[in-house]
Amino acid sequence: xSEFGLDLLxxxxxxxxxxxxxxxxxxxxxxxxxxTGVLDLTRGERATHGTPDERARESAAAAEVMGLKRRExxxxxxxxxxxxxxxxxxxxxxxLRRIRPEIVLIPWIEDRHPDHEAAAALLLRATFLAxxxxxxxxxxxxxxxxxxxxxHYALRHRMTPSFVVDTSAAAxxxxxxxxxxxxxxxxxxxxxxxxxxxxxxxxxxxxRDRYYGSLIGVAHGEPLRAVATPGLADPVRHFRxxxxxxxxxxEPRR
Ligand SMILES: [Zn+2]
Numbered sequence: 001x002s003e004f005g006l007d008l009l010x011x012x013x014x015x016x017x018x019x020x021x022x023x024x025x026x027x028x029x030x031x032x033x034x035x036t037g038v039l040d041l042t043r044g045e046r047a048t049h050g051t052p053d054e055r056a057r058e059s060a061a062a063a064e065v066m067g068l069k070r071r072e073x074x075x076x077x078x079x080x081x082x083x084x085x086x087x088x089x090x091x092x093x094x095x096l097r098r099i100r101p102e103i104v105l106i107p108w109i110e111d112r113h114p115d116h117e118a119a120a121a122l123l124l125r126a127t128f129l130a131x132x133x134x135x136x137x138x139x140x141x142x143x144x145x146x147x148x149x150x151x152h153y154a155l156r157h158r159m160t161p162s163f164v165v166d167t168s169a170a171a172x173x174x175x176x177x178x179x180x181x182x183x184x185x186x187x188x189x190x191x192x193x194x195x196x197x198x199x200x201x202x203x204x205x206x207x208r209d210r211y212y213g214s215l216i217g218v219a220h221g222e223p224l225r226a227v228a229t230p231g232l233a234d235p236v237r238h239f240r241x242x243x244x245x246x247x248x249x250x251e252p253r254r
Contacts (some may be wrong), residue, residue, distance in 0.1 A: 007034035009101030013119040014044045015059045016181040018094045022105050022153035023174040024167025030067035037070040039095055041119055042078040048194050050183025062180035085119035089138050092126035097142035108152040108159045116155050150227040161223030164212050168219040216244035
């Protein structure tokens with residue numbers, strides 16, 4: 001048995017964040033034959049629209065669209081994520097030790113939503129502490145676990161990426177996965193306004209993917225930033241196999 005239980009796990013603060021901000025990466029990874037999953041930290045119970053039950057159904061539908069092998073929800077408090085809360089750190093550590101993901105995607109450290117920033121800090125703590133044999137104290141703790149790489153994805157605030165994933169082939173399915181979250185992206189007319197439910201919100205996400213794609217010479221892309229500096233054993237072979245933003249990245253004009 002491999003030391004890893006899943007190839008790629010994305011962790012989201014709320015049930016729609018992964019779809020919006022790194023859904024294309026997950027869809028592409030599954031299409032390339034990797035096992036993928038999502039760990040949602042909260043049920044989004046404090047959102048302006050949608051009930052936790054509705055949002056759980058929307059998440060399950062989106063999981064299907066994205067081709068996930070697994071999706072679970074930790075049920076931590078929405079609008080109450082706190083990296084200083086020992087029970088929240090322990091809950092994430094236990095989830096990581098149970099799922100054993102090879103690569104983990106976590107939010108970037110700066111964002112407009114305090115839960116998103118708290119999730120980043122919580123995940124940075126948990127991905128480190130999961131590897132400590134003596135964390136937490138007491139019997140019954142799962143075996144220590146260290147993922148191969150931890151990568152930040154960008155939410156609302158811009159970050160300088162370590163690299164951009166070509167998600168062009170996943171663009172239509174990403175839009176379909178986002179559309180599953182109808183309570184958020186298509187709230188009832190006349191209801192309280194939200195950013196994600198506003199007109200133009202989805203076009204803005206698409207525009208952002210096109211911007212990051214343009215950095216590597218493809219139609220759509222999603223930025224990722226490594227927590228630890230990525231190393232290359234053979235830079236010649238690496239760039240030979242990944243000729244993005246080179247002279248031939250875009251399809252030639254016909
Ligand atoms: Zn969120």
